[in-house]
Amino acid sequence: MKISSLLLFVLSFGSITAPLSNLSAQETKKLIVCSTTQTADFARNIVGDDMVVKSILPEGADPHTYEVRPGDARLVASADLCIENGWHLEGKDWMKQLCLDSGKKCVTAVTGIEPLKLVEEGTTVYDPHAWFTPKNGATYVRNITNAIVDIDPANQEKYESRARLYLIQLRDLDTWIRQEVNNIPANKRILITNHDAFGYFCQEYGFQSASPVGWSTGDEIGAGMSNAKRKEVIDSIKAYNVKAIFMETSVNPKTMQELATEAGVKVGGSLYSDSMGAPGSAGESYIGMMRENVIKIVTSLK
Numbered sequence: 051m052k053i054s055s056l057l058l059f060v061l062s063f064g065s066i067t068a069p070l071s072n073l074s075a076q077e078t079k080k081l082i083v084c085s086t087t088q089t090a091d092f093a094r095n096i097v098g099d100d101m102v103v104k105s106i107l108p109e110g111a112d113p114h115t116y117e118v119r120p121g122d123a124r125l126v127a128s129a130d131l132c133i134e135n136g137w138h139l140e141g142k143d144w145m146k147q148l149c150l151d152s153g154k155k156c157v158t159a160v161t162g163i164e165p166l167k168l169v170e171e172g173t174t175v176y177d178p179h180a181w182f183t184p185k186n187g188a189t190y191v192r193n194i195t196n197a198i199v200d201i202d203p204a205n206q207e208k209y210e211s212r213a214r215l216y217l218i219q220l221r222d223l224d225t226w227i228r229q230e231v232n233n234i235p236a237n238k239r240i241l242i243t244n245h246d247a248f249g250y251f252c253q254e255y256g257f258q259s260a261s262p263v264g265w266s267t268g269d270e271i272g273a274g275m276s277n278a279k280r281k282e283v284i285d286s287i288k289a290y291n292v293k294a295i296f297m298e299t300s301v302n303p304k305t306m307q308e309l310a311t312e313a314g315v316k317v318g319g320s321l322y323s324d325s326m327g328a329p330g331s332a333g334e335s336y337i338g339m340m341r342e343n344v345i346k347i348v349t350s351l352k
């Protein structure tokens with residue numbers, strides 16, 4: 051390690067060591083435990099520094115296939131409020147189960163949203179990727195705000211005030227997306243991604259969506275894709291006559307890259323799908339991930 055980087059390390063370590071008084075304040079704050087990075091971001095925008103918010107899924111993780119760790123059970127057991135996305139985004143309902151195991155109530159953030167329905171192996175299921183329109187995001191925010199007010203009614207005004215500001219930002223985000231997407235001719239609005247996380251986005255903004263896998267990454271492409279299925283996928287990509295297809299940050303990109311090469315199209319980059327980006331990245335917040343996705347989609351397809 052060079053001296054300069056050593057110094058940087060010491061400095062940054064020093065800066066994250068909070069004084070004892072802050073630590074005890076932290077301990078007395080209520081704890082919100084969310085299953086996903088998006089629900090945690092919504093909650094943070096509502097509580098500010100008044101509560102601590104943690105996400106069980108780290109950035110980049112896949113909620114469909116996530117395996118809970120012992121630390122997750124301890125975190126949920128110490129929570130004052132638990133929030134899940136719902137509609138089985140959390141594979142085998144792992145968040146509900148963690149809450150059940152520790153006797154905690156689990157608030158479902160998608161409650162009240164008009165679901166997109168998908169047919170999976172003959173059964174109709176609700177598409178859980180509902181956060182992909184700011185309009186639905188606003189319903190998440192209202193549900194989460196109500197749940198927060200329930201556990202701390204004394205500070206209701208503060209939470210509702212922050213929520214109002216954030217809802218304005220979501221409305222602006224929606225207006226901006228409509229303007230940007232208008233740069234893509236209607237017949238070029240075709241979004242091909244690893245798994246169909248973008249159904250709500252596509253419906254809201256006039257895209258056709260296509261995906262080589264089902265609604266869950268549980269049956270991930272590559273893992274057991276037959277040659278016949280592979281040919282079908284490549285033919286369908288060609289038939290759509292798109293300039294680019296997209297990868298998702300929470301899904302293994304290898305197969306998508308191969309399919310693009312075989313179909314003779316570009317990969318338009320990685321979209322944030324089931325997870326936001328790492329702290330410090332452009333996609334570290336919900337608004338940031340939506341903005342970056344739209345910019346990638348528009349520049350690749352227009």
Ligand SMILES: [Zn+2]
Binds near residue numbers: 245266324
């Ligand atoms: Zn997904």
